[in-house]
Amino acid sequence: MSDVADISMPHAEAAPRREGLARGWxxxxxxxxxMVGAALTFVVLFFAVFGMMLAPYPEHVAGGIETGLxxxxxxxxxxxxxxxxxxxxLSLTMxxxxxxxxxxxxxxxxxxxxxxxxxxxAGFAGGWxxxxxxxxxxxxxxxxxxxxxxxxxxxxxxxxxxxxLAISLSWWPGYARLVRGEVIGAREEVYVTAAxxxxxxxxxxxxxxxxxxxxxxxxxKMSLDMGFAILTVAGLGFIGIGVRxxxxxxxxxxxxxxxYMPDIWWTAMAPGTAMFLTVVGFNLLGDGLRDILDPxxxx
Amino acid sequence: MLLFLVRRILLLIPVIIGxxxxxxxxxxxxxxxxxxxxxxxxxxxxxREALAQEFGLDRPVWGxxxxxxxxxxxxxxxxxLLTRRPVAADIASxxxxxxxxxxxxxxxxxxxxxxxxxxxxxxxxxxxxxxxQVVAIGAISMPRFFLGLLLQLVFAMWLLxxxxxxxxxxxxxxxxxxxxxxxxxxxxxxxxxxxxTALKHLAMPAIALSLSPLATxxxxxxxxxxxxxxxxxxxxxxxxxxxxxxxxxxxxxxNAFSATLTVIxxxxxxxxxxxxxxxxxxxxxxxxxxxxxxxxxxxMMPVIGVALVIGLIFxxxxxxxxxAYGLINPKVRYA
Numbered sequence: 001m002s003d004v005a006d007i008s009m010p011h012a013e014a015a016p017r018r019e020g021l022a023r024g025w026x027x028x029x030x031x032x033x034x035m036v037g038a039a040l041t042f043v044v045l046f047f048a049v050f051g052m053m054l055a056p057y058p059e060h061v062a063g064g065i066e067t068g069l070x071x072x073x074x075x076x077x078x079x080x081x082x083x084x085x086x087x088x089x090l091s092l093t094m095x096x097x098x099x100x101x102x103x104x105x106x107x108x109x110x111x112x113x114x115x116x117x118x119x120x121x122a123g124f125a126g127g128w129x130x131x132x133x134x135x136x137x138x139x140x141x142x143x144x145x146x147x148x149x150x151x152x153x154x155x156x157x158x159x160x161x162x163x164x165l166a167i168s169l170s171w172w173p174g175y176a177r178l179v180r181g182e183v184i185g186a187r188e189e190v191y192v193t194a195a196x197x198x199x200x201x202x203x204x205x206x207x208x209x210x211x212x213x214x215x216x217x218x219x220x221k222m223s224l225d226m227g228f229a230i231l232t233v234a235g236l237g238f239i240g241i242g243v244r245x246x247x248x249x250x251x252x253x254x255x256x257x258x259x260y261m262p263d264i265w266w267t268a269m270a271p272g273t274a275m276f277l278t279v280v281g282f283n284l285l286g287d288g289l290r291d292i293l294d295p296x297x298x299x
Numbered sequence: 300m301l302l303f304l305v306r307r308i309l310l311l312i313p314v315i316i317g318x319x320x321x322x323x324x325x326x327x328x329x330x331x332x333x334x335x336x337x338x339x340x341x342x343x344x345x346x347r348e349a350l351a352q353e354f355g356l357d358r359p360v361w362g363x364x365x366x367x368x369x370x371x372x373x374x375x376x377x378x379x380l381l382t383r384r385p386v387a388a389d390i391a392s393x394x395x396x397x398x399x400x401x402x403x404x405x406x407x408x409x410x411x412x413x414x415x416x417x418x419x420x421x422x423x424x425x426x427x428x429x430x431x432q433v434v435a436i437g438a439i440s441m442p443r444f445f446l447g448l449l450l451q452l453v454f455a456m457w458l459l460x461x462x463x464x465x466x467x468x469x470x471x472x473x474x475x476x477x478x479x480x481x482x483x484x485x486x487x488x489x490x491x492x493x494x495x496t497a498l499k500h501l502a503m504p505a506i507a508l509s510l511s512p513l514a515t516x517x518x519x520x521x522x523x524x525x526x527x528x529x530x531x532x533x534x535x536x537x538x539x540x541x542x543x544x545x546x547x548x549x550x551x552x553x554n555a556f557s558a559t560l561t562v563i564x565x566x567x568x569x570x571x572x573x574x575x576x577x578x579x580x581x582x583x584x585x586x587x588x589x590x591x592x593x594x595x596x597x598x599m600m601p602v603i604g605v606a607l608v609i610g611l612i613f614x615x616x617x618x619x620x621x622x623a624y625g626l627i628n629p630k631v632r633y634a
Contacts, residue, residue, distance in 0.1 A: 139317040142610040144572020154594045155329035262456030272445035279440035
């Protein structure tokens with residue numbers, strides 16, 4: 001008898017959670033658009049990991065040039081044609097997924113980290129600290145984010161890490177406001193009072209009790225932001241600030257393609273469409289996640 | 300009301316101070332070599348020092364900031380390191396182009412998006428509604444610069460209906476300056492052919508810029524209309540037998556629109572800073588293009604000026620939206 005009780009204890013704890021997951025998955029599956037988003041996101045993540053390996057012309061991804069084959073129109077050998085250096089556009093686009101997804105994820109992650117710390121402290125401490133941090137957040141919001149990111153990126157110099165850092169520094173205010181609101185809401189909950197009563201330190205209360213209960217809306221915002229972060233990365237590439245060639249990147253490819261239009265129009269199609277589908281995927285996935293995790297935020 | 304206005308306008312002062320401090324910190328504290336870039340690769344050490352001294356870049360940051368703020372109070376935004384032209388004059392000449400583009404895009408977004416949102420709310424859960432929801436997600440996800448390129452390819456290069464870029468062809472004399480909006484100025488001057496030409500140049504960039512606010516406004520209008528339709532006063536109006544059209548315009552549209560106004564205000568400021576890519580694609584001579592050129596050469600005075608001007612317009616736009624609330628919704632009172 002006793003070991004039955006031992007086994008049943010963890011089950012009793014895990015059951016409601018698993019049930020919640022199952023119910024969420026069911027609701028997610030009900031929406032066809034959410035499933036499309038999940039599928040698109042899966043394909044994008046697949047290419048982010050394996051794109052470089054699967055590219056039909058890996059030597060072009062590495063920066064190889066074949067001037068004899070430049071500007072070939074779409075064909076079976078090159079479904080999206082070749083560019084001004086004779087490189088296969090399909091290979092470059094597949095390989096470009098990695099940079100875009102990694103950069104987008106980096107931006108959202110760093111933005112969330114800064115925003116959570118700022119908003120968490122502001123909401124938890126209240127008073128003058130809250131006032132100062134939130135006024136700073138509002139100020140950063142009034143600076144046009146693309147221009148801010150461009151200015152920081154240009155001052156830091158070219159390179160992947162600098163670009164990600166630059167965009168993140170213009171990305172965090174939204175998270176700071178979100179987290180602050182959530183923290184203020186959670187601050188008065190009974191479990192917080194209970195934790196305080198046992199003598200938990202303020203840091204512990206904030207990071208172990210309050211913030212874990214604010215995770216859902218943060219995850220929803222992260223998935224909704226992924227697409228726009230990827231667009232911003234591509235935008236910087238399009239303007240000429242960002243990752244340096246030969247690293248394949250969608251925005252830079254589009255910017256190069258623009259110089260040879262209208263006669264050579266096909267070089268723009270693959271990176272542009274890839275960008276569009278990636279953003280659609282993340283937006284649909286984010287909408288679907290919001291419907292499950294944060295029904296109040298539904299519009 | 301007056302007190303409210305005065306207080307909100309006084310609040311602009313700390314915003315200006317904060318904005319300039321942040322932008323100055325980026326311009327001066329991050330690594331980067333603006334003087335080297337402006338002087339050119341062949342400049343000698345002496346020439347660089349002369350340039351740095353001329354622009355006060357050899358002085359401590361706080362000294363430079365004090366000089367900048369002093370100039371700011373006289374409407375002086377500093378000088379460009381690269382062109383040596385005063386930034387305030389540059390911005391004054393580039394700002395109307397950007398404003399014209401943003402106003403045109405917002406006009407398209409509101410005129411199309413609001414009725415469409417209302418209609419999809421009426422047709423809720425029928426196929427036109429589903430279709431427009433899917434199209435809206437596509438419109439929000441479309442990279443503006445890729446859309447711009449596609450529009451150029453189809454309408455300017457293949458069909459030859461619209462010009463590729465710019466505000467006016469070089470051979471056309473711009474109308475005398477009144478508002479700085481070429482379309483409006485041409486009408487004021489009574490020059491109809493220039494108006495049509497300017498409108499053709501404006502069409503593609505404005506459409507490319509309007510797509511995502513249009514979709515957002517439509518979605519916002521749809522959801523708030525659905526919310527309003529469930530309200531008691533709509534049921535009362537129905538029960539009283541008021542004509543359908545009257546219920547729609549008086550009770551539903553008006554109340555749903557006041558919620559949509561916030562989105563419009565936010566988008567307006569966001570578009571001002573977001574024209575950069577569209578201006579690049581269409582060679583539209585606005586603030587975005589100006590800022591991009593300055594940023595690439597790390598010429599920071601124009602960048603600070605542009606950020607400041609856009610930030611201020613953003614804050615003022617939101618103030619105007621707050622005032623507009625009071626006009627639409629009499630329940631809102633200003634304390």
